[in-house]
Amino acid sequence: MKHFVTSLLLGLLLGGCGTLRQEGQREPVWPYPEPPVVGDDSGAYGDRGRTRSSSRETAPVESRPWGEAEPLPPSEPEAIPSFSGPRNLRDVAGPAAIALADQAAAQRQQGDLQGAAAQLERALRIEPRNAFLWLLLGQIHLEQADTDQARQMARRARALASSNPYVLGPAWRIAEAAWRAEGNQAEAAEAARAAEQAELSQT
Amino acid sequence: MRHRLLVAGLVVLCLAASALALYTFRLDAELRARFDGVRWALPAQIYAAPLELYAGKRLGPQDVVHELRRIGYRTRSTVERPGTYSLRGDSLELASRGFQFWDGVEPARRVTIGFGDGGIRGIQSQDGGTVPIMRLDPMLIGSIFPKHGEDRVLVRLEDVPPLLIQTLIAVEDGDFYSHYGIDWSGIARAAWANVQAGGVVQGGSTITQQLIKNFFLSSERTWVRKAKEALMAILLEIHYSKEEILEAYLNEVYLGQDGPRAVHGVGLASVFYFGKPLSELLPEEIALLIGIVKGPSYYNPRRNPERALARRNLVINRMEEDQLIAPEEARQAAEADLGVRARGDRGTSQYPAYVDLVRRQLQAQYREEDLTSEGLRIFTAFDPRVQAVAEQAIREGLDAIERGRDIESGTLESAAVVTSVETGEILALVGGRQAGYAGFNRALDAKRPIGSLAKPLVYLAALSEPERYRLTTLIPDAPVRLDMPNGSVWMPENYDQELHGDVPIFEALSKSYNLATVHLALDVGMQDVARQYVLLGDDTKPAPLPSLALGAVERSPLEVAQLYNSIGAGGFVTPLQAIRDVQDREGQPLERFARKLRGGPDAGAVSLLQWAMNRVMIDGTARSAARYFRSSALAGKTGTTDELRDSWFAGFGSDVQATVWVGRDDNKPAALTGASGALQLWARLMASLDPRPVDLYGAGGAEPTWVVPAMDALADTECQDRVLVPYLPGSAPVEWAPCARQAEQGNGFWERLFGS
Numbered sequence: 001m002k003h004f005v006t007s008l009l010l011g012l013l014l015g016g017c018g019t020l021r022q023e024g025q026r027e028p029v030w031p032y033p034e035p036p037v038v039g040d041d042s043g044a045y046g047d048r049g050r051t052r053s054s055s056r057e058t059a060p061v062e063s064r065p066w067g068e069a070e071p072l073p074p075s076e077p078e079a080i081p082s083f084s085g086p087r088n089l090r091d092v093a094g095p096a097a098i099a100l101a102d103q104a105a106a107q108r109q110q111g112d113l114q115g116a117a118a119q120l121e122r123a124l125r126i127e128p129r130n131a132f133l134w135l136l137l138g139q140i141h142l143e144q145a146d147t148d149q150a151r152q153m154a155r156r157a158r159a160l161a162s163s164n165p166y167v168l169g170p171a172w173r174i175a176e177a178a179w180r181a182e183g184n185q186a187e188a189a190e191a192a193r194a195a196e197q198a199e200l201s202q203t
Numbered sequence: 204m205r206h207r208l209l210v211a212g213l214v215v216l217c218l219a220a221s222a223l224a225l226y227t228f229r230l231d232a233e234l235r236a237r238f239d240g241v242r243w244a245l246p247a248q249i250y251a252a253p254l255e256l257y258a259g260k261r262l263g264p265q266d267v268v269h270e271l272r273r274i275g276y277r278t279r280s281t282v283e284r285p286g287t288y289s290l291r292g293d294s295l296e297l298a299s300r301g302f303q304f305w306d307g308v309e310p311a312r313r314v315t316i317g318f319g320d321g322g323i324r325g326i327q328s329q330d331g332g333t334v335p336i337m338r339l340d341p342m343l344i345g346s347i348f349p350k351h352g353e354d355r356v357l358v359r360l361e362d363v364p365p366l367l368i369q370t371l372i373a374v375e376d377g378d379f380y381s382h383y384g385i386d387w388s389g390i391a392r393a394a395w396a397n398v399q400a401g402g403v404v405q406g407g408s409t410i411t412q413q414l415i416k417n418f419f420l421s422s423e424r425t426w427v428r429k430a431k432e433a434l435m436a437i438l439l440e441i442h443y444s445k446e447e448i449l450e451a452y453l454n455e456v457y458l459g460q461d462g463p464r465a466v467h468g469v470g471l472a473s474v475f476y477f478g479k480p481l482s483e484l485l486p487e488e489i490a491l492l493i494g495i496v497k498g499p500s501y502y503n504p505r506r507n508p509e510r511a512l513a514r515r516n517l518v519i520n521r522m523e524e525d526q527l528i529a530p531e532e533a534r535q536a537a538e539a540d541l542g543v544r545a546r547g548d549r550g551t552s553q554y555p556a557y558v559d560l561v562r563r564q565l566q567a568q569y570r571e572e573d574l575t576s577e578g579l580r581i582f583t584a585f586d587p588r589v590q591a592v593a594e595q596a597i598r599e600g601l602d603a604i605e606r607g608r609d610i611e612s613g614t615l616e617s618a619a620v621v622t623s624v625e626t627g628e629i630l631a632l633v634g635g636r637q638a639g640y641a642g643f644n645r646a647l648d649a650k651r652p653i654g655s656l657a658k659p660l661v662y663l664a665a666l667s668e669p670e671r672y673r674l675t676t677l678i679p680d681a682p683v684r685l686d687m688p689n690g691s692v693w694m695p696e697n698y699d700q701e702l703h704g705d706v707p708i709f710e711a712l713s714k715s716y717n718l719a720t721v722h723l724a725l726d727v728g729m730q731d732v733a734r735q736y737v738l739l740g741d742d743t744k745p746a747p748l749p750s751l752a753l754g755a756v757e758r759s760p761l762e763v764a765q766l767y768n769s770i771g772a773g774g775f776v777t778p779l780q781a782i783r784d785v786q787d788r789e790g791q792p793l794e795r796f797a798r799k800l801r802g803g804p805d806a807g808a809v810s811l812l813q814w815a816m817n818r819v820m821i822d823g824t825a826r827s828a829a830r831y832f833r834s835s836a837l838a839g840k841t842g843t844t845d846e847l848r849d850s851w852f853a854g855f856g857s858d859v860q861a862t863v864w865v866g867r868d869d870n871k872p873a874a875l876t877g878a879s880g881a882l883q884l885w886a887r888l889m890a891s892l893d894p895r896p897v898d899l900y901g902a903g904g905a906e907p908t909w910v911v912p913a914m915d916a917l918a919d920t921e922c923q924d925r926v927l928v929p930y931l932p933g934s935a936p937v938e939w940a941p942c943a944r945q946a947e948q949g950n951g952f953w954e955r956l957f958g959s
Contacts, residue, residue: 096257099335114795118306118784121626121798126255126336128625128858137798152800156775159806162904 083203087166089132097123101136113144131161131171138174147178154178168198230431231438237418238443238451245357245578245788249561250341251585252630252783253302253309257336261322261893264295266588271297273587274342275479285311286483293318302340305582305784305792309338343474344585345558347565347574356470357578358481360450366527367469367481367489368449373525374493374518376410380445384411384436410452411436417455417467458492459499462640466499476504478544486528487536490518491543504543512541555641556634557585560761561781563647568794578788583781584628592891593619593631593861594638600884601636601865608874615875616868617884618645620764621892622860626798627768627777630859632761643868650757651849651866655715655877656842657754659770659812660735661724662712666808668727669934674811675915677705678726680719685749695721695753698843698876707912709815709928713823715841717753724752738804739769740776754842763853764862770816771838771855773902774809776801807931810902813838814929816854817899824878825852828886836896837889841877848872850880856894861885905929908936916940 086092089101104119120137127133138153154171161167172195179188254270256262268278271288276297279287285300294317301311314334317324326334343356360368372379378386386409408416415435439448457465458472466475469492473481477488484492494514495502504511516537523533561583565574573579597617605612613636621631634644643649665672680703685693697703697717711719724732729747737744745756758766761779769776777800785794803809816838819825824841839854850873853862865880866873873880900907909918909925915936918925922942939946 094257094259095333096255096259096336114792114797115306117797118795122255122306124798125623125626126257128623149797149799152775152802155802156800159773159775159902 083165083201085164085166086132087202089130089136092132093123093127093130097127097130097133100126101133104136104140108140108143113140116140117144129160131157131164131167134160135167135170135174138171142174142177142181145181147181150178151175165198165201169195169202172198227434227438230435231442234415234418234435234438235442238439246346247565247574247577247579247581248343248356249345249347249558249581249583249585251344251583251587253304253338253341255336255338256316256323256326258323258325263321264290264293264316264318267295267316267323270339270588272478274340275474275477275483277479277483282313284483286479293324299337300340302338303786303790304338305786305795309340312337341582342587344554344583344587345561347558347562356468356474357454358450358468358470360446360453363453363469363481364484364489366486366522367484367493368453369525369527370489370493370518370522371453371496372410373521373527375413375496379410379449382409382411384438384440385409385433408432409436411439411448414448414452414455415439417452417457456496457499458495459503476543485536485539485542486522486532487515487519487539488542490522490536491515491541494518504541508541508543515541553639554585554590554632556638556644556646557583557590557629557632557781559634559641559644560629560632560647564780564782579793580786580788580790582783582785584623584626584630584783585781586630589621589859589892590631590633590638593621593633593888596884596888596891597633597636597638597863600887604865604875604880604883608879610874614867615865615873615880616645617863617865617881618649618760619861619863619884619888620646620760621888622764622768622779624768624771624855624858624860627772627779628783629761629764629779629781632781645864646760648759649864649866650759650762651851651864652754652844653756653758653763654754654842654844654849654851655717656763656767656840656851656853657751657756658712658715658720659816659840660739660766661720661727661732661752662708662815663735663739663770663804663808663812664727664731665708665723666811667731667805669807669931672708672727673915673930673934673936674709674815674928675707675910675912675936677915678708678711678719678723680704680706680711680716681722683718683721693749695750707915709818710823710912712815712840713818713821715819715824721749721752725749735804736766738776739766740778740801740803741766754844760862760864763851763864764860767839767853767855767862768860769803770809770812771857771860771897773813774803774806776803806902807904810898810905811929811931813897813902814899814905816840817897820854824876825854825882827878828882831886831890833893834896836899837894838897839882839885841882843876843878846872847874847876850875851877852881852885854885854889855897856889857897858895859889859892861888861892863888900927900929905931906935910936911940911942914940917943917945919943919945 090098093101100119100123104116104123107113107115107119117137117140120133120140124130124133124137134153134157138150138157141147141153142150151174154174157167158171172191176188176191176195179185179191254267256267268288268290276286276288278289280289282289282296282298285298288295288297290296294315296313296315298313299309299311302309312334313329314337315327317327326337328334346356376386412432415432443451454468454470456469457467458469459466459475461475466472470481472492472495473479473484473488476492477484491504491511494511494517495504497514501507502511502514519528519533519536522528523530528536561581562574565581569579597619601615601617604610605615616636617633618635619631619633620629622629632646634646635642665676666674680697682702683693683695687693695717698715702718703714703716706714706716706719708723711723729749729751732751733745733747741758741762745751748755765779768779777798780796782796784792784796787793817836819840820829820837821835825839829835834856837854837856839852842849842851842853848866848870850865851863854860863881863885865875865884875881907927907929909922910916910928911918911922911924912926912928913924917936917939919939921944922940
């Protein structure tokens with residue numbers, strides 16, 4: 001079960017299995033040669049990110065699975081403001097970082113966590129402000145039972161993308177798991193609440 | 204009588220024989236110890252960071268070619284052999300070497316790299332596919348040797364090109380595979396020559412004898428010496444196979460002098476003369492190496508190129524005669540120029556300061572003998588490009604300062620540390636003005652008072668209490684008079700010896716006012732100020748004395764770099780590190796120095812501090828550096844100590860941090876402030892690195908607000924002196940300045956809601 005959750009988490013961060021082997025189709029999402037800033041508080045994603053509270057009010061919380069908007073008359077403009085910033089690594093990383101993250105995923109699959117961490121650090125040298133890379137590295141640290149570092153990486157990710165629910169959610173989940181592994185249920189519960197809060201804003 | 208004489212003779216003979224046997228026995232032990240010691244002592248090898256190539260990397264074709272040349276790649280019209288390239292316009296064809304990295308094998312590749320838009324546009328492999336990322340083989344920057352000042356790149360026999368071995372034997376010792384250590388016919392020839400000349404002029408030594416000569420470092424030419432050598436040569440042949448002797452010879456043979464360091468072994472000589480690994484030597488280069496064996500000084504290709512060329516071509520002739528190479532190949536080889544690269548561009552220990560740092564970081568983990576003999580491979584974050592830029596900035600900057608300020612030439616010294624802000628990796632380290640020479644490593648060992656570099660920590664302590672202080676809180680720049688516990692009175696002054704009245708916090712920092720800073724530090728509490736050092740990653744908490752506010756604390760440039768890198772990283776503290784990982788001699792991963800993050804000061808407070816440190820560059824003590832930069836969003840701080848002994852500057856963009864110190868080794872006044880000295884070097888250095896701007900307003904949840912700083916009040920477009928200042932939520936001023944329209948309408952709740 002636990003393994004399933006972490007795999008799910010990694011899958012989400014990496015951008016889903018469906019896109020895992022696509023090659024040569026992606027347009028770069030930021031103007032080269034500047035690396036992307038995944039933070040939503042400095043430019044492209046800023047305004048959209050701040051609309052998340054209203055989306056929470058109108059989203060059909062009970063009846064609908066996450067990620068599905070309420071059906072609307074086709075002629076109407078979209079009524080539910082949704083978060084349109086990056087939702088996973090593939091939305092924002094350049095091809096080099098994605099190639100390294102793919103390599104990390106493969107090494108992790110083979111149980112080579114150290115190797116996976118090394119590849120992610122390589123990717124972080126190229127895109128040091130990519131919050132998703134920090135999260136992936138945090139997850140590896142978690143699996144290496146280095147709970148302190150896992151939490152620190154998650155904290156770094158949160159600081160880089162302080163209003164992106166797709167970063168905040170997993171970041172708090174990593175923190176939650178780290179606290180739980182240390183037996184600190186109170187902190188774990190608090191992190192879980194923060195995670196749920198962020199996940200509500202994921203549209 | 205005759206009988207007794209015979210007995211005495213026998214006794215003498217017996218004694219002599221046993222003495223000889225004993226002597227032989229001792230020689231034998233000495234010899235074997237030396238031989239085995241050499242065979243197994245593989246010094247740790249230290250590698251620079253490999254150059255990563257990928258679409259979007261900000262490197263032009265000339266930058267990449269420069270890197271390729273640094274690691275010994277050759278330009279060729281047809282790019283087939285690993286280690287060659289060809290540049291045509293914006294397209295670089297490259298055959299990379301491949302390398303066994305810590306985290307996996309990087310294959311040798313043949314690719315075409317396209318350039319455009321100020322960087323790499325894309326990488327195509329030979330079969331037309333896209334290569335998302337590749338890395339070059341890393342540059343060897345040094346090795347860790349036992350005490351004696353020698354340098355070696357050890358090779359195994361199977362890695363040595365057969366042509367080199369064949370040529371060596373043909374030229375130096377034709378009967379190598381058949382003799383027993385001594386070549387009698389050679390000796391006879393030599394003896395005849397010596398008799399004719401009336402002294403010892405010719406060696407006639409076999410490879411085995413030469414090896415022994417190299418072992419015991421003697422070129423003394425006496426008959427006793429020669430006899431001893433011959434005896435040892437025979438002993439060596441008894442104990443070891445021809446292959447073992449040959450391998451030892453190839454690693455021992457003396458091939459030149461690199462300053463104080465002897466160049467032993469063909470592996471190092473290949474790097475020393477040609478800047479590339481042995482396996483890539485061309486026939487003419489092999490011929491030159493073998494030619495040099497006869498007299499490394501006499502045939503020194505750098506000092507005596509004509510002699511060396513003649514000698515090389517003699518060897519090429521010999522290669523042709525013995526049919527080691529084809530006549531056509533020999534002709535081409537003889538026509539080629541020497542191909543020796545310029546001195547000072549050598550591949551090993553060119554960076555003694557950084558290698559010194561690596562050695563010290565390793566000594567915490569490994570035993571000295573493991574480092575010098577276990578053949579470890581150490582991978583570091585060293586960036587040769589950044590290092591070259593830093594060395595040049597220091598060299599040229601100091602020259603310019605000495606010229607411009609009429610300071611005696613060569614009296615100033617300097618040190619610099621360049622780090623990657625986000626990763627905490629040490630990219631470059633300059634230990635002194637003559638960076639290529641090992642010696643006093645000022646970047647690590649020059650612990651000097653840091654002066655005003657300490658001020659940002661005072662302001663960080665204050666800004667960490669947003670309910671008490673904001674960037675525009677007014678603090679008094681008024682006289683300070685403190686009675687010290689030892690009975691003395693401390694009365695610091697401002698650098699300009701003026702008083703500036705009530706000043707906003709950020710201005711007190713950007714203009715580096717001493718008195719305002721002391722007042723603030725005392726108000727915050729010296730314990731809190733001292734605590735910032737620990738929070739930012741300093742190893743030792745300084746004593747919480749009032750003088751700490753003005754930098755009466757001694758730190759090395761490396762320690763300062765730690766503090767400023769942590770500030771640049773927004774309060775995320777990564778212990779600075781040089782080493783990424785370690786491999787054992789078989790290429791197996793041994794240890795990883797994983798990236799570590801530590802909790803630091805509050806990220807919001809740090810982002811405010813960064814903004815204030817940016818004011819230092821815009822209209823503070825470092826404004827003279829503005830002309831060097833495209834972006835105005837860099838942050839830093841000047842530092843000057845008593846009587847202008849130390850001149851400091853430390854600062855950063857969002858990606859790279861640099862700390863520079865300038866002063867004198869004898870600690871006499873250097874007559875430089877932080878701005879007139881270190882800042883000038885820092886600006887040259889950073890301008891070449893083209894740092895990315897600091898995020899001045901977005902980070903840490905701060906909200907930018909227009910204010911009149913001198914009044915600590917809100918401003919609108921009516922206000923002349925308004926400045927956009929970031930405030931943590933709930934900490935911005937609420938009163939309007941008199942110049943604002945709202946001021947007339949009152950500062951009521953209603954008006955505030957309306958806004959300007």
